[in-house]
Amino acid sequence: MSSTAPHPIIDSHIHLFPTSELTSLSWYTPDHPLGSQHSLEEYRAAIAPTPDSKTPAPSVSGFIFVETDRNTNPSTKDFAGPLQEIAWLRRIVTGQPKPGEGHTADDARLCLGIVPFAPLPLGAEALKAYLAQAEEVAGPETWAKVKGFRYLLQDKENGTALGDGFVEGLKVLGEKGFVFEVGIDQHRRGRVQLEEVVEMIDRAHDGVAEDEKVVFVLNHLCKPDLTILNQTDPSFIAWRTAMFTLSKCRKTYIKLSGLFSELPDKLKERSAEDIFSAILPWLAVVVAAFGPARIMFGSDWPVCTVGVGKEDAWKKWHRVVDMVCDLAGLSEEDQAMLWAGTAREAYKLDG
Incomplete structure (x- = not known):
């Protein structure tokens, strides 16, 4: 059963962006539901204890920032948007906010790790040049927080992750000790994305020394379709098969995250208990x-x-994950891993 005292939490997947940089986001429109500032001021409010709550408040010791899909132009190697994001994160990490950006100097302690964008499809040499540029923009203190990179695959053409340049780029990340964050979408793109990730991992590790194999972190359970009604659906079977296949690689981790986005709209409005019951087959897998x-x-x-x-x-969502711990009968040690220890290990966090 879950502990009465809350375990310290590392939130392994959050996004942040200030009002001043909204137009650099590739998905931004004025009427987008996220089309306003979401910085640490808003995040702190989201995790703050509910007044008069009878349950212990979650204890968040820090977070991993994941890139927010800024505008890029790979054909011209114009990566001003992602580099601007790194510059903004530098102001968070070094405690030097600009007025109105929604964070204070004290917030620096919360940022435990950063996963920026990187142009993996361009191949090894172009990636190395980009990393050097990103390191210069970040500065030593912020660069020390960079633990991996993401190139969002969910909206890219089939086959992107299997290109020679992409695989070469993954090997570069492994050599340098960086994680690769895997963002795919089975719900909207089908089983092909699952199959490509399995092959991508095999190719990235082929012929590479064990200590230089890139670590993969799967985002959001690879976005399964949570609108289906039964476990005999081909979509569920394909996803389940992929999860067990991917888990065979010990350098692959997975985030228990992102599932609200895959739910039917009506279910999003229900209690955590109702949501947990509805998605239990996926959680159990x-x-x-x-x-x-x-x-x-x-x-x-x-x-x-x-x-x-x-x-x-x-x-x-915290309540849903807490119920996962209960259902699985996780020991105190196992719960400590799920809430913080796994993230600490996968991203090689300090302390």
Whole structure:
């Protein structure tokens, strides 16, 4: 059963962006549900204890920032948007906010790790040049927080992750000790994305020394379709098969995150208990396949708030994951891994 005293939490997946840089986001429109500032001021409010709550408040010791899909132009090697994001993160890490950006100097302690964008498809040499540029923009203190990179695959053409340049880029990340964050979408793109990730991992590790093999972190359970009604659906079977296949690689971790976005709209409005019951088959597969030593808690804030509510979403997802711990009968040690230890291990966090 879950402990009465809350475990310290590392939130392994959050996004942040200030009002001043909204137009650099590739998905931004003025009427987008996330089309306003979401910085640390708003995040702190989301994780704050609910007044008069009878349950112990979650104890968040820090977070991993994941890139927010800024505008890029790979054909011209124009990466001003992602580099601007790194510059903004530098102001967070070094405690030097600009007025109105939604964070204070004290917030620096919360940023435990950063996963920026990187142009993997361009190949090894172009990637190395980009990393050098990113390191210069970040400065030593912020660069020390950079633990990996993401190139969002969910909206890219089939085959992107299997290109020679992409695989070469993954090997560069492994050599340098960086993680690769895997963002795919089975719900909208089908089983082909699952199959490509399995092959991508095999190719990235082929012929590479064990200590230089890149670590993969799967975002949001690879976004399964949570609108289906039964476990005999081909979509569920394909996803389940992929989870067990991917789990065979010990350098692959998975985030228990992002599932609110895959729910039917009506279910998003229900209680954490109702949501837990509805998605239990998927949760059970992940626990069985990966085990708590390779599963990490992530909120996917603020994306998790869409259709759920700014005040309730983070706490509701925390409650769902707490019920996972109960159902699986996790020991105190295993719970400590799921809430923080796995993230600490996968991202090689200090302390």
